[in-house]
Amino acid sequence: MYQAYIGLEIHIQLLTKSKVFCSCRAQFGDEPNTNVCPVCMGYPGVLPALNEEAVRMGYVVARALNCTLSRRTVFARKNYFYPDMPKNYQISQYDDPIGRDGYIDIEIGGRIKRVRVHEVHLEEDAGKMIHVGDASLCDDNRAGTPLLEIVTEPDMESGEEAEALIQEFRRMVRYLGVCDGNMEEGSLRCDANVSVNEAGKGLGTKVEIKNLNSSRFVRLALDHEIERQKALLEEGRQVVQETRLWNENRDVTESMRTKESAHDYRYFPEPDLPPFVPDEAFFAQVEASLVELPLARKQRFLSDYGISVQQADFLIEEKARADFFEEAVRRGVAPSTAAAWLAGDVAKLLNRYRVELDASPLTMDRFVLLMELLQKGEIHGRIAKQVLSAVFEEDKDPSRIIEEKGWRQLSEEELVKVVDEVITAHPKAVEQVKGGEEKPVGFLMGQVMARTAGRAHPEKTREVLLSRIRGGEG
Amino acid sequence: MDLLDGGAKEETYLSKLKERNGEIGAFLSLDAARGKALSSGDGVLRGLSFGVKDNIAVEGFPLTCASRILQDLVSPYTATAVRRLLEQGAVVVGKTNLDEFGMGSSCDMSALGRTNNPWDLSRVAGGSSGGSAAAVSAGMVPFALGSDTGGSVRQPAAFCGVYGLKPTYGVVSRFGLVAYASSLEVIGAVAMDLDLLETVFEVMRGEDERDHSSLDPEEDECEVRRIAVLTGELGLEAPVARAYERAQEALKDLGFQLVEVGLPELEYAVPAYYTIATAEASANLARYTGIRYGHRPMWSENPQELMRKARSEGFGPEVKLRILLGTFVLRSGFQDRYYHKAQRVRTLIRRSLEQVFSSADVLLMPVFPTLPFPHGEGGLSSFQQKMADRFTTTANLAGVPALAVPVGREEGLPVGVQVMAPPFGEQRLFQVARAYRRVYTPEHPVAYPPLWS
Numbered sequence: 001m002y003q004a005y006i007g008l009e010i011h012i013q014l015l016t017k018s019k020v021f022c023s024c025r026a027q028f029g030d031e032p033n034t035n036v037c038p039v040c041m042g043y044p045g046v047l048p049a050l051n052e053e054a055v056r057m058g059y060v061v062a063r064a065l066n067c068t069l070s071r072r073t074v075f076a077r078k079n080y081f082y083p084d085m086p087k088n089y090q091i092s093q094y095d096d097p098i099g100r101d102g103y104i105d106i107e108i109g110g111r112i113k114r115v116r117v118h119e120v121h122l123e124e125d126a127g128k129m130i131h132v133g134d135a136s137l138c139d140d141n142r143a144g145t146p147l148l149e150i151v152t153e154p155d156m157e158s159g160e161e162a163e164a165l166i167q168e169f170r171r172m173v174r175y176l177g178v179c180d181g182n183m184e185e186g187s188l189r190c191d192a193n194v195s196v197n198e199a200g201k202g203l204g205t206k207v208e209i210k211n212l213n214s215s216r217f218v219r220l221a222l223d224h225e226i227e228r229q230k231a232l233l234e235e236g237r238q239v240v241q242e243t244r245l246w247n248e249n250r251d252v253t254e255s256m257r258t259k260e261s262a263h264d265y266r267y268f269p270e271p272d273l274p275p276f277v278p279d280e281a282f283f284a285q286v287e288a289s290l291v292e293l294p295l296a297r298k299q300r301f302l303s304d305y306g307i308s309v310q311q312a313d314f315l316i317e318e319k320a321r322a323d324f325f326e327e328a329v330r331r332g333v334a335p336s337t338a339a340a341w342l343a344g345d346v347a348k349l350l351n352r353y354r355v356e357l358d359a360s361p362l363t364m365d366r367f368v369l370l371m372e373l374l375q376k377g378e379i380h381g382r383i384a385k386q387v388l389s390a391v392f393e394e395d396k397d398p399s400r401i402i403e404e405k406g407w408r409q410l411s412e413e414e415l416v417k418v419v420d421e422v423i424t425a426h427p428k429a430v431e432q433v434k435g436g437e438e439k440p441v442g443f444l445m446g447q448v449m450a451r452t453a454g455r456a457h458p459e460k461t462r463e464v465l466l467s468r469i470r471g472g473e474g
Numbered sequence: 475m476d477l478l479d480g481g482a483k484e485e486t487y488l489s490k491l492k493e494r495n496g497e498i499g500a501f502l503s504l505d506a507a508r509g510k511a512l513s514s515g516d517g518v519l520r521g522l523s524f525g526v527k528d529n530i531a532v533e534g535f536p537l538t539c540a541s542r543i544l545q546d547l548v549s550p551y552t553a554t555a556v557r558r559l560l561e562q563g564a565v566v567v568g569k570t571n572l573d574e575f576g577m578g579s580s581c582d583m584s585a586l587g588r589t590n591n592p593w594d595l596s597r598v599a600g601g602s603s604g605g606s607a608a609a610v611s612a613g614m615v616p617f618a619l620g621s622d623t624g625g626s627v628r629q630p631a632a633f634c635g636v637y638g639l640k641p642t643y644g645v646v647s648r649f650g651l652v653a654y655a656s657s658l659e660v661i662g663a664v665a666m667d668l669d670l671l672e673t674v675f676e677v678m679r680g681e682d683e684r685d686h687s688s689l690d691p692e693e694d695e696c697e698v699r700r701i702a703v704l705t706g707e708l709g710l711e712a713p714v715a716r717a718y719e720r721a722q723e724a725l726k727d728l729g730f731q732l733v734e735v736g737l738p739e740l741e742y743a744v745p746a747y748y749t750i751a752t753a754e755a756s757a758n759l760a761r762y763t764g765i766r767y768g769h770r771p772m773w774s775e776n777p778q779e780l781m782r783k784a785r786s787e788g789f790g791p792e793v794k795l796r797i798l799l800g801t802f803v804l805r806s807g808f809q810d811r812y813y814h815k816a817q818r819v820r821t822l823i824r825r826s827l828e829q830v831f832s833s834a835d836v837l838l839m840p841v842f843p844t845l846p847f848p849h850g851e852g853g854l855s856s857f858q859q860k861m862a863d864r865f866t867t868t869a870n871l872a873g874v875p876a877l878a879v880p881v882g883r884e885e886g887l888p889v890g891v892q893v894m895a896p897p898f899g900e901q902r903l904f905q906v907a908r909a910y911r912r913v914y915t916p917e918h919p920v921a922y923p924p925l926w927s
Contacts, residue, residue: 042766044531044547044761045651045653047687048686049684049685049686077757079804083763087760089757089760136777138765138766266756268754271687272648273687274686
């Protein structure tokens with residue numbers, strides 16, 4: 001029996017307005033080399049000036065990961081050469097990172113698993129090389145954007161667990177508003193360490209896998225690597241300590257460099273930045289930035305609102321969505337109704353229009369109004385669906401849509417009138433119903449709907465129809 | 475002469491400046507017109523010309539660090555210390571020579587020009603701020619900026635017979651000073667006029683949001699009475715030893731109380747200094763790759779080769795030596811043996827200076843064990859020069875302020891001593907220097923009267 005030990009190193013780009021050591025914009029996707037200055041270009045004589053907002057975000061994440069927060073966090077120089085790293089050293093942290101010894105809970109197969117967090121530290125990002133034909137170009141827009149690195153202990157055992165952790169962590173940082181979590185754009189990046197050994201014998205030889213830019217690749221690469229290492233061990237061969245890359249085209253990991261050519265980072269304390277010593281006000285700010293995290297929220301939703309697991313999963317995926325749900329409930333919409341609509345028709349429409357809830361035409365007021373009309377029986381379900389669809393299409397209030405389209409539900413009086421007309425027009429069907437047949441009921445209801453353009457409440461129609469027919473007997 | 479007024483006097487000044495620079499080689503570049511355009515304000519330094527060591531950034535001026543690798547670099551920004559001087563009306567007339575990247579004690583390590591000592595052109599001006607000290611001594615500018623990593627302001631000041639101030643670490647912003655050894659260095663200044671030097675320091679000092687290691691200390695109000703002096707064999711050349719003793723006698727006569735102290739840690743200052751300085755240098759100089767700016771080789775196959783060629787062609791031997799040394803002492807597995815041990819020595823030196831300052835208000839030390847030495851073969855070897863840094867590196871390791879004070883001449887050449895004070899005790903240094911001025915006033919070499927008046 002073999003066991004795998006997986007640890008992750010996750011990098012997130014913090015959503016600060018400016019870079020971590022200068023006042024340049026920290027923005028993805030701008031024209032190359034437009035958000036640069038002598039500081040982030042590493043010009044001779046410049047010095048870093050620490051962006052406190054980045055440090056605060058770092059502390060918020062460390063706190064959310066249940067870390068022991070550093071009372072004095074120290075920066076260090078990590079020396080290595082790379083053409084897109086302006087100073088050829090990276091300002092990072094080594095001995096006294098922002099946080100240590102935390103944990104994150106993930107849900108795996110309906111159970112909660114706790115993965116320990118080794119440390120959380122802040123560093124600067126490098127630029128980006130662009131290779132065009134036989135020329136190599138360098139874009140320094142990204143150089144100096146604040147990166148937070150989260151290192152977990154090797155507590156995961158499968159690709160599935162690692163994927164779940166990435167997803168949980170991604171939700172968490174989005175909830176905290178410190179990172180957009182976009183793996184394709186590189187604002188959330190992940191390297192994985194994996195070793196396989198016979199169960200009970202502790203860690204095996206560690207292999208690092210780089211270049212994992214989606215949570216699915218994390219799972220695929222790790223599962224592949226675990227199988228590769230198992231096969232080696234079964235053949236009695238040794239796993240080589242090395243760095244491998246995930247080749248997403250061939251679905252295999254490939255060797256990048258071995259331990260012999262590993263970096264010697266020659267860390268030493270950064271002389272240009274004094275240690276950051278947060279005061280009580282800073283810690284208070286950190287506490288104030290915390291929010292209920294997705295997993296806890298899901299558990300609360302399940303126990304407080306009696307909704308399904310699928311609905312809860314859908315609602316908590318985005319903080320804005322979960323907030324929307326709770327606000328609607330606070331305004332009187334029944335939790336089960338709100339959940340069903342948000343996870344059902346609303347989700348479908350958001351998907352169709354490729355828009356986020358908080359940017360969609362469905363404002364809180366419109367949603368609550370629609371649900372109220374439905375709950376009060378002023379419109380029925382099918383009309384409500386039509387109205388919702390029209391809200392997305394026309395960006396108008398439900399009441400206005402109902403009025404403009406004449407979708408107001410028939411009053412009892414109007415309904416009785418139409419039902420009586422239908423009964424008079426179809427004596428044969430009425431006779432059959434009187435005789436106990438069920439099928440003609442549907443036919444007669446269809447006639448009512450046709451005459452009212454669907455504005456009649458189906459249940460009520462049935463009720464009125466039957467009572468008029470049977471009432472006619474008595 | 476007010477450089478901001480323009481006119482015939484200014485023209486004369488500039489042409490003589492150029493001529494004199496031909497003999498001395500103090501400036502690597504001269505561009506008063508550009509300097510005037512940068513200057514503003516009607517402040518305390520209005521119209522005063524000054525030189526800036528060519529490892530300190532001034533927008534639009536070269537920033538060569540006397541290295542081939544930066545030979546063509548023009549600075550896109552201005553150092554905070556310089557900006558503050560410009561805002562008080564001072565005018566940069568040019569960039570002064572130095573040992574490449576500030577590494578050296580002669581100014582002969584410059585890859586871009588030779589600077590001669592105005593007192594004897596066959597001798598070195600000292601280093602690394604040799605250009606600045608020579609420019610002031612030769613009467614070309616009233617003051618000049620230097621940088622002091624291990625004695626780089628004080629040693630050339632002593633060699634050229636001018637005052638040279640190394641402020642407390644962090645009191646003058648390092649923003650714009652090209653880093654050699656970040657935790658040791660600070661921007662300083664040289665001048666012949668003590669009051670002007672103090673004004674320049676007061677203008678430059680203070681916290682800077684662009685340098686998070688900068689600070690704004692409280693006023694030190696000590697009245698200096700007791701001066702610590704070193705006992706025992708100091709390894710000084712006879713003329714330097716005579717000058718050090720004479721200075722002590724004079725200070726005693728001026729009413730100061732002398733306190734004898736031993737500083738056995740001085741023996742370890744040089745190895746500790748070179749370990750820490752080169753370690754930091756190896757990181758600081760890693761940015762010179764030829765990719766973003768600076769010397770780029772004619773041809774290269776790939777980025778790695780581009781970097782290798784740029785450095786191989788661009789850096790001089792002393793710079794290469796120090797980068798390699800620094801990389802070595804930081805290697806994993808070697809840090810405890812070298813870098814961490816050096817940091818412990820540094821702490822030891824800081825503590826023993828604290829001890830000295832508990833029994834005396836200032837400490838009087840030699841600056842350099844020899845007189846200005848000849849250029850080339852007849853002078854000191856690179857190793858001898860490093861060993862001779864023991865008196866000056868102490869202040870950098872401890873971060874304390876120190877002032878080189880000209881105390882007279884021996885064999886026709888200037889000799890200086892240095893006064894050190896506890897952190898932020900700059901005004902104590904000026905007190906002692908002012909008192910000493912009653913006994914000896916520094917002077918320009920006869921051949922080089924001031925070009926301004």
